[in-house]
Amino acid sequence: MPELPEVETIKRDLSALIVGKKILEITTDSPKQVKPSLSVVEKSIVGAAIIKIERRAKLLQIFLANGQILAIHLKLTGRLLVRKKGAPRDDWQRVVISLSGNKELRLADLRKFGWVRLVKDKKELRKLLSEFGPEPLDDLDLKKFKAILASSGRPVKIVLMDQKKISGVGNIYANDALFLAKIDPRRPANKLDDEEVKALYRAVQKVLQAGIKYRGASDQYYLDALGRKGSYQDHFLTYGREGEKCFDCGGKIERVKIGGRGTFYCPQCQK
Ligand SMILES: [Zn+2]
Numbered sequence: 001m002p003e004l005p006e007v008e009t010i011k012r013d014l015s016a017l018i019v020g021k022k023i024l025e026i027t028t029d030s031p032k033q034v035k036p037s038l039s040v041v042e043k044s045i046v047g048a049a050i051i052k053i054e055r056r057a058k059l060l061q062i063f064l065a066n067g068q069i070l071a072i073h074l075k076l077t078g079r080l081l082v083r084k085k086g087a088p089r090d091d092w093q094r095v096v097i098s099l100s101g102n103k104e105l106r107l108a109d110l111r112k113f114g115w116v117r118l119v120k121d122k123k124e125l126r127k128l129l130s131e132f133g134p135e136p137l138d139d140l141d142l143k144k145f146k147a148i149l150a151s152s153g154r155p156v157k158i159v160l161m162d163q164k165k166i167s168g169v170g171n172i173y174a175n176d177a178l179f180l181a182k183i184d185p186r187r188p189a190n191k192l193d194d195e196e197v198k199a200l201y202r203a204v205q206k207v208l209q210a211g212i213k214y215r216g217a218s219d220q221y222y223l224d225a226l227g228r229k230g231s232y233q234d235h236f237l238t239y240g241r242e243g244e245k246c247f248d249c250g251g252k253i254e255r256v257k258i259g260g261r262g263t264f265y266c267p268q269c270q271k
Contacts, residue, residue: 004168005211013225019100030094035117057132057167078114093202157185
């Protein structure tokens with residue numbers, strides 16, 4: 001699933017590529033992915049110009065000059081691609097928004113869990129965004145982070161990935177942050193001491209910043225808005241490295257399951 005760095009990369013790409021363009025048409029062969037319905041969305045957005053792109057958690061928001069907003073979530077396998085009109089169809093292409101300047105914004109999505117949703121105004125948007133916790137690179141300060149961890153006895157990795165508590169951290173960056181902070185991902189969140197909480201807070205910021213610097217991780221489906229791979233997968237610390245050498249101690253990275261998700265850690269370094 002695209003996490004904060006991947007969605008942030010797409011947001012920055014879209015800001016450069018489609019702001020100022022006018023929406024001409026929306027088509028889909030997967031109508032369930034357009035909410036509340038294709039006809040409602042079509043009536044609201046066709047003719048409107050795109051004025052800015054924002055991101056909160058893993059949710060992209062395309063602001064229109066008519067005051068409405070298109071919210072887009074890529075879920076597990078979504079890609080958001082800007083193509084020239086008439087360019088070859090993309091793999092798993094589901095929704096196409098035609099734009100002025102002979103461009104198309106395409107949602108491609110193998111698993112079809114991603115969606116495009118019309119949000120009528122900023123009030124409705126605030127309601128939608130209220131489901132997400134604070135942003136690690138913005139309004140999540142150390143004090144809030146400490147309180148979030150202290151409020152749960154669940155494994156710290158699960159708490160890091162809980163979007164209601166903290167925005168944008170998924171499996172890749174949770175694994176790598178816990179490695180940097182030298183914390184066993186199974187530890188109950190509320191049992192971390194002050195030093196560990198501080199180390200983890202810094203580690204989360206550090207891995208997310210690295211993810212943005214490398215334009216995301218393309219170990220699976222993720223591509224940026226021009227269809228290019230990111231390169232954070234070449235810099236994974238533990239994620240996907242089962243049986244490989246720990247970069248710190250040379251021991252073997254192991255894999256366990258926590259909350260049903262593959263979890264990679266170094267038993268020597270992470271206590
Ligand atoms: Zn190690």
